[in-house]
Amino acid sequence: MKSAIEIREAGIDDVEAIAAVGHASFQRAYEEWSHPDDLVAHLDAFFSVDAIQKEMRLPGHSYLIALHEGAAAGFVKIRENTRPDEVPATRALELHQVYVMPDQQRSGVGGLLIAAAANFARDKAADGIWLTVWEDASWAVNCYRKYGFEKVGTTDFQLGRTVYNDLLMWRPT
Numbered sequence: 001m002k003s004a005i006e007i008r009e010a011g012i013d014d015v016e017a018i019a020a021v022g023h024a025s026f027q028r029a030y031e032e033w034s035h036p037d038d039l040v041a042h043l044d045a046f047f048s049v050d051a052i053q054k055e056m057r058l059p060g061h062s063y064l065i066a067l068h069e070g071a072a073a074g075f076v077k078i079r080e081n082t083r084p085d086e087v088p089a090t091r092a093l094e095l096h097q098v099y100v101m102p103d104q105q106r107s108g109v110g111g112l113l114i115a116a117a118a119n120f121a122r123d124k125a126a127d128g129i130w131l132t133v134w135e136d137a138s139w140a141v142n143c144y145r146k147y148g149f150e151k152v153g154t155t156d157f158q159l160g161r162t163v164y165n166d167l168l169m170w171r172p173t
């Protein structure tokens with residue numbers, strides 16, 4: 001476990017740092033599995049400064065950022081009001097993106113972000129958190145299982161010309 005990880009709600013001044021984490025982490029994890037043009041388009045659509053600024057201003061969208069020695073190590077984006085029927089909770093918040101800097105992975109940052117997101121959800125009177133994850137992303141599926149998520153369904157995720165099979169997972173807060 002890393003020492004001195006601070007997790008707090010992110011604001012507009014954190015957008016560039018979040019974009020840098022999302023870009024680096026997504027590219028490292030998924031470039032092997034996606035068409036290069038689709039990857040570039042996805043990075044621009046989801047991890048450009050402009051895209052994150054817009055998302056942050058949407059109602060029911062929040063970001064928590066993890067800082068290690070003052071530098072961004074990871075973030076989680078949380079969405080309200082998106083719960084699918086398969087998730088057996090009265091009110092559940094979605095962890096729409098969980099990303100940790102490649103050189104900071106596997107030292108507990110992801111777990112701290114998930115714990116912070118569960119606390120955030122509890123403060124919003126939610127009894128569950130849920131997410132989708134590509135079924136072949138063993139690193140992420142293992143991580144979510146480790147922190148108490150279980151599979152409750154499947155769904156599709158389209159990245160450019162490819163449709164990926166995703167798992168739908170949830171856990172109580």
Ligand SMILES: CC(C)(COP(=O)(O)OP(=O)(O)OC[C@H]1O[C@@H](n2cnc3c(N)ncnc32)[C@H](O)[C@@H]1OP(=O)(O)O)[C@@H](O)C(=O)NCCC(=O)NCCS
Nearest residue numbers: 029098099100105106107108109110111133139140142143
């Ligand atoms: C998924 C992710 C957020 C986890 O963050 P993290 O900081 O590495 O997570 P933690 O250190 O808290 O948890 C580590 C656990 O995750 C799993 N894990 C993480 N990296 C792994 C890897 N390379 N191979 C296998 N399992 C891995 C293991 O269960 C591990 O526990 P262990 O070390 O006891 O075996 C991070 O790997 C990441 O950003 N990946 C790239 C982006 C991504 O795929 N995000 C998820 C999209 S749904």
